[in-house]
Amino acid sequence: MSDPVSAPRPTLEAVAARAGVSRATASRVVNGGAGVRGPLVERVRQAVDELGYIPNQAARTLVTRRNDAIAVIVAEPETRVFTDPFFAQQVRGISRELTGHDNQLVLLLSDGASDDGRLGRYLAGGHVDGALILSLHADDSLTGLARGAGVPVVIGGRPTWSEEHTGRGTLYVDCDNRGGARDAVRHLAGLGRRRIAHITGPLDQPASVDRLDGFRDVLPDTPAELIVEGDFTPDGGARAMRLLLERSPDLDGVFAASDVMASGALRVLRERGRRVPEDVAVVGFDDMVSVAEWTDPPLTTVRQDIEEMGRLMARLLLRSLAHATAPGSGDLQPPLLSSIVTPTRLVVRASA
Amino acid sequence: MSDPVSAPRPTLEAVAARAGVSRATASRVVNGGAGVRGPLVERVRQAVDELGYIPNQAARTLVTRRNDAIAVIVAEPETRVFTDPFFAQQVRGISRELTGHDNQLVLLLSDGASDDGRLGRYLAGGHVDGALILSLHADDSLTGLARGAGVPVVIGGRPTWSEEHTGRGTLYVDCDNRGGARDAVRHLAGLGRRRIAHITGPLDQPASVDRLDGFRDVLPDTPAELIVEGDFTPDGGARAMRLLLERSPDLDGVFAASDVMASGALRVLRERGRRVPEDVAVVGFDDMVSVAEWTDPPLTTVRQDIEEMGRLMARLLLRSLAHATAPGSGDLQPPLLSSIVTPTRLVVRASA
DNA sequence: CCAGTCTCGGAGAGCGCTCTCTGAGAGCGC
DNA sequence: GCGCTCTCAGAGAGCGCTCTCCGAGACTGG
Secondary structure, eight states, X not given: OOOSSOOOOOOHHHHHHHHTSOHHHHHHHHTTOTTSOHHHHHHHHXXXXXXXXXXXXXXXXXXXXXXXXXXXXXXXXXXXXXXXXXXXHHHHHHHHHHHHTTOEEEEEEOOSGGGHHHXXXXXXXXXXXXXXXXOSSOOHHHHHHHHHTTOOEEEESXXXXXXXXXXXXXXXXXEOHHHHHHHHHHHHHHTTOOSEEEEEOOTTSHHHHHHHHHHHHHXXXXXXXXXXXXXXXXXXXXXXXXXHHHHXXXXXXXXXXXXXXXXXXXXXHHHTTOOTTTTOEEEEEEOOTTTTTTSSSOOEXXXXXXXXXHHHHHHHHHHHHHHHHSOOOTTOOOOOOOOEEEOOEEEOOSOO | OOOSSOOOOOOHHHHHHHHTSOHHHHHHHHTTOTTSOHHHHHHHHHHHHHHTOOOOHHHHHHHHOOOSEEEEEEOXXXXXXXXXHHHHHHHHHHHHHHHHTTOEEEEEEOOSGGGHHHHHHHHHTTSOSEEEEEOSSOOHHHHHHHHHTTOOEEXXXXXXXXXXXXXXXXXXXXXXXXXXXXXXXXXXXXXXXXXXXXXXXXXXXXXXXXXXXXXXXXXXXXXXXXXXXXXXXXXXXHHHHHHHHHHOTTOOEEEESSHHHHHHHHHHHHHTTOOTTTTOEEEEEEOOTTTGGGSSSOOEEEEOOHHHHHHHHHHHXXXXXXXXXXXXXXXXXXXXXXXXXXXXXXXXXXXX
């Protein structure tokens, strides 16, 4: 404040001196004060206040090997991250959980392989205790990076690679994509629809594949022309819908793998004069706030609780951190942590 | 890898031993290798590779007092941050610049005063070398927090408080809101519009105030009923527009303080059967991608280069960091760093 | 050929903190 | 009243790294 060249921050030593105790005692007080008599605690606390002491994290981390900070790595371009409400909801859930456990959330953006190096160094450098990986692609490179850095990881969404590849250690949180898709398709079938099409997500993403699998579970005999790959954008949904109408003008039901794509599809259906749901029934996926409810007509969709998934991811990570830290109850197996698959629920609105 | 209990990370000591040099030499090589003969450099590099050595940041930071990490603090609710394209663009600019200088971007979310404590501790704990504060409110509490933590700061947008308050030290990057607003209003006036209304942003935000000032610069005699406060949302813009039409059905021009509000206003004008621009000419502000160009009709607006502003913020911070670090050329005044105001430019499309 | 200069590598002192280990004093039972 | 345990505070050893000396050797000029 007074000095332009930042005044040297007070150290524990200074606090101890002022309180008339040893550094060790001061440290104890700063860290909760267990094992220190009341009056002494008071004296140290006062010294801390008077000096405006704040522990130097680097020094603390150096010895404790903890940061109380969790990285959330998003491997999508910024524009994507800051536009897709999916991330917003997931991050909010994570933030809630982390904050509750006094952990700092550190959001790391990675615009692809270009800066894997820096990211890897950052992780391995011990800036954070663990990492949550949020990427629709959920590919292995980031996971491997973190793993190589010795940082516990929980990923959002089932990983792309087979279990053999990722090893039993990789925890994830995902929703029941396949089951949700089945519900959606059964609902359409239950409405008497006979020609049901599917607009998938990008098929390099496990969620897309799982939803497609769910679709096929119910309608294994669907001809190929009724399945078109989209890209989780409104335009992609519109394009897919146009293609579907060209190929099969007689279709009477559509299951889009996301609400956003469904909204694009609805637009095209309206343009082409098809009534929804009378002529074509449409079901989406996600129950994304400010999407599903606002389409015209409001979208019947499969709800997944994204915020809750974020919360679960954080909780899972914190728990696995606790295990890693715990001085190991000998060889006693710690309660095994396992990945979580959250349920989905069909939300019926007007579009189907 | 092999060991579930993370194998102890190799230290510099280990690298040095393997390369048959001292720790000091190993350190020199790791940090660029200046002053070490070629062959030795090679040997050390090889040892680093073989051991997969990665420097422990905490230890390094402890002595260098540098992190090569910059915090971007966003003091808005997650939903806001992840929805408003404004942040996306600004963060992208920041990210670009930081990445170019090998700095890690650390995004810190703060859901308000509730966790000022943690945030303050994080900053003061020396996790980051500097902070960029992104908040439309740009109020002083965060700035004070960072300042108290001894962390250099650059804020996005002119601070709310007067210069006396923030002190000469607070750097910011903002666009020429006032000048931009003047251009917008002059354009409307130049089209022969006589009853020009203004939908402002929230007036607790400096940007809104500046734009209002610009409006008044050109039309000082505008009656109060032609000025309505909005909130930078489409609905807010719509509400304001409705109010304006009620109060002054004869208005023939509107300057909205943001594209998003302008889009809401356009909707209302269309509902009420006013043709744009024939009956009412509309000008927005921001030239926000995927907003201004996609309204019907496309929006005439005041362009500000948000990504560039992000880049400038980062550059300014890095530069002030460099000064702070530089062992001070004695008492020689360092080249003064000053806040930056970027120009705006009127982009004429169809709405006015 | 030797003093002087320069280059390069090593020794070692911390950075600020935590945590174990030790010892001092208090409290207890017999 | 003596030895015991138990509580609590201090001493001190690092955590892994950087960086400032210093000294050893190579090289230059006279």
